[in-house]
Amino acid sequence: WLDPLSDKLFVAVPAVVLSIGGEFPWWASIVIVGREVAVTWLRWRLDQGGGVSMPASKVAKTKTVFQLIAVGATIAPLGDRWDPLVLAITVVAIALTVYSGAEYFRTTRHRVASP
Secondary structure: OHHHHHHHHHHHHHHHHHHHOOOOOHHHHHHHHHHHHHHHHHHHHHHHOOOOOOOOOHHHHHHHHHHHHHHHHHHOOOOHHHHHHHHHHHHHHHHHHHHHHHHHHHHHHHHOOOO
16 A cells, blocks of 8 residues: 555645645646545545455556656756646646546446445
């Protein structure tokens, strides 16, 4: 559980801190943190419902890479001319974030025990 947690922290914490500083879009931080909370809750429910594991999908791994690139590019001293590219990478990262979160819920909802 530490590996997924470290991935979440390496992305979510800098994204939120950069958003507080006005350098990363708040909408992106909210989507990232919201997805991670929702998927963590889903993993917990699966574990409570019989120890079902939920390995990371290929889309989720790609999402993490794009999130790290988006946050890293925001931190890097690239100059204003790179802003459109950084924004495009951020948009792709967020699209993958939403898609991978929905994918987890769509493919595992039948395995979550009812309360």
